[in-house]
Amino acid sequence: MPDIFIRDDDVNPYSDFDAIRSIYDIIRDNIPDAHIVSCVSLLAKTNNYGNVYPDTPLRGKPLKYFYDVDTFLSKALLFLGTIASHGLLHVDHSKLSYDAQEMSILTSCNYLQTKLFCAPFNGYNRDTIAICNSNGIELITSKYNWLSLEFNNFNINHTHWYFHSWRYSIDRIKRELEHESVGNCSNKKL
DSSP: OOOEEEEEEEOTSSSSHHHHEEEEHHHHSSSSTTTEEEOOEEOOOOOSSSSSSSSSSOOOOOOGGGGGOOOOOOOOOSSSSSSOOOOSSOOOOGGGHHHHHHHHHHHHHHHHSSSSSOOGGOOHHHHHHHHHHHHOOOOOGGGGOOEETSOOOTTTTOOOEOGGGOOOOHHHHHHHHHHOOOOOOOOOOO
């Protein structure tokens, strides 16, 4: 059986951590050895949706939109297992200068005590790659052909999936995974 990686993007200060815990339990019940990676955005703007910012969709917003934040994630909420940084801000890092990317990646990875970085919107460039490589940080990239649980039917034979827990209900994740239960996935790097 292939290794299955499931990435939860946009975990942030406004996430419903009880719901996330339940969703992860359902994933583990159906795919016991799945590698679940929580991609954490440290800064967010007040909202009631569990998203990083109140206005969606986020793609295409001007950079300054992402600078309007008012909350920082406490380490006390980080019980999620494997953690990847999703940056200080949920911003397309390919639009940032080298120095701004370096500050975001290194500061967030240091705070989260992780060596994994997943760029929001898959927005990375040569600078992102260089910063990660020179600091021993694994960059989670699109080379793995990540498919969205939100837009694709789950298939146990595909190995890399992502979703946004703030868009999921417990019932929805159960429906999508229950018919594809498996076991015995081994432990590997992304």
